[in-house]
Amino acid sequence: MKLPVKMTINGQTHSHEVEPRLLLVHYIREVIGLTGTHVGCDTSQCGACTILLDGQAVKACTLFAVQADGARIMTIEGLAKNGELHPIQMGFWEKHGLQCGFCTPGMIMAAYQLLERYPKPSEEQIRHQLEGNLCRCTGYHNIVKAIQWAADNMPAKR
Amino acid sequence: MxxxxxxxxxxTSVKDALKLLAKLKDDAKLLAGGHSLVPMMKLRLAQPGHLIDLRKVKGLSGIKEEKAALVIGAMTTHWAIESSKAAKAKLPVLAEVAGIIGDPxxxxKGTLGGSVAHADPAADWPAAMLALGAEMVCEGPKGKRTVKADDWFVGLMTTAAKGNEILTAIRVPVWPAGSGAAYMKFPHPASRFAVVGVCAAVTLDKQGVCTRAGVAVTGAGTRAVRARGVEAALTGKKLDAAAIEAAAQKAADGVDVQADLQGSVEYKAHLCRVFARRAISEAVKRAGG
Structure with missing residues (x-):
């Protein structure tokens, strides 16, 4: 039996009827059409599907859309404002924080929460906080540098 | 998938959730954070006909301070415990355990109650619950009952909870002054589950003699267990390096160590001893010994 769900994604309200077994990541990608959120491992390990749900980073492959009924969601598409990249996106650009780019949306959403919780993170903190995001290209060094760049270039109050 | x-x-209430459980019986599973159940459902290792999501049930989240205990709602997330001022002040080992579960x-999303009710043999919380002497509060059709951690973890992914009950809270006793506790694990590099994890808690008197010890091992066997041999070897002794090393040697005794992809029985038994030594040493240091 389909159930109604209503949630706000990147500031826009969406209402649909969905099967309870529809995963949130498939709802976002296939029903809403926001394909920036990726499906990597599909087993809650790689973090490519990381989004913010009510302000907290979560793996959208491990939640059903019905569990997000009433939630406020932000995906990678919600970061840039008026064509201007977010400082974290700029950091990945400046420090070459990606190669193939598949893990990048998840990395950036995880970094978003990281910088909210630890505005001036140490390298160790960055690495510990990124444990749920796997990158098979970069060896992480430039991702860490990208997040440090973002921490240094973040406006004082967002 | x-x-x-x-x-x-x-x-939206425990009462309504219990009614649903009574009606749907074995065809229903309770959903907390879903970070064990949903992956199992995706792999079709679990195929419940009904999910009863507890996220809207009032009163199941948060940490309450009692005189000598923290009472943690079953739906309290690992992050809420990791970042809790009350946990850091009264039972910092809880924040330590929470902070190395999985990833941020x-x-x-993952919850203490979900983890304890799921009873994964490699989960981190069961070792802490056993070592600290926690109690699980269950609600059923006949009211509340409390189950000691020692009686809770009965087997592989099996607990003492009855099919018509809901785990609503976990009461963790605050250990007295002069106590210290630590959790150390060898994490699987991808899942971060414990290949082996050991939680140790000790109370030292003014002379530095151990008056009480709680030590438990997770990851090695089909369920987390108390390392009673280690506890007995610690109690009544001054815990210098030699005493700790001797006690830690008993860490795999009584554990049904299982060989798996992560290692042989010998290797995992060795990890029990190594991580017991590390956890006890740190616990003693934190107790001021």
Whole structure:
């Protein structure tokens, strides 16, 4: 039996009827059409599907859309404002924080929460906080540098 | 990966959740954070006909301070415990355990109650619950009852909870002054589950003699267990390096160590001893010994 769900994604309200077994990541990608959120491992390990749900980073492959009924969601598409990249996106650009780019949306959403919780993170903190995001290209060094760049270039109050 | 189809329920009270459970019986599973159950459903290792989501049930989240205990709602997330001022002040080992479960995104959704009710043999919480002497508060059709951690973890992914009950809270006793506790694990590099994890808690008197010890091992066997041989070897002694080393040698005694992809029985038994030594040493240091 389909159930109604209503949630706000990147500031826009969406209402649909969905099967309870529809995963949130498939709802976002296939029903809403926001394909920036990726499906990597599909087993809650790689973090490519990381989004913010009510302000907290979560793996959208491990939640059903019905569990997000009433939630406020932000995906990678919600970061840039008026064509201007977010400082974290700029950091990945400046420090070459990606190669193939598949893990990048998840990395950036995880970094978003990281910088909210630890505005001036140490390298160790960055690495510990990124444990749920796997990158098979970069060896992480430039991702860490990208997040440090973002921490240094973040406006004082967002 | 798509799980098998199911019907979804989101009751708003324990009473309503219990009613649904009584009606749907074994065809229903309770959903907390979903970070154990949903992966199992995606792999079709679990195919419940109904999910009863507890996220809207009032009163199941948060940490309450009692005189000599923290009472943690079953739906309290790992992150809420990791970042809790009360936990850091009264039982910092809880924040320590929470902070190394899975990864930050998992900790945002995964819950203490979900972990304890799921009883994964490699989960981190069971070792802490056993070592600290926690109690599980269950609600059923006949009211509340409390189950000691020692009686809770009965086997592989099996607890003492009855099919018509809901785990609503976990009461963790605050250990007296002069106590220290630590949790150390060898994490699987991808899942961060414990290949082996050991939680140790000790109380030292003014002379530095151990008056009480709680030590438990997770990951090695089919369920987390108390390392009673280690506890007995610690109690009544001054815990210098030699005493700790001697006690830690008993860490795999009584554990049904299982060989798996991560290692042989010998290797995992060795990890029990190594991580027991490390956890006890740190606990003693934190107790001021």
């Amino acid at each position: 798509y799980p098998a189809a199911f019907e979804y329920h989101a009751p 995104a998992v900790r945002n």
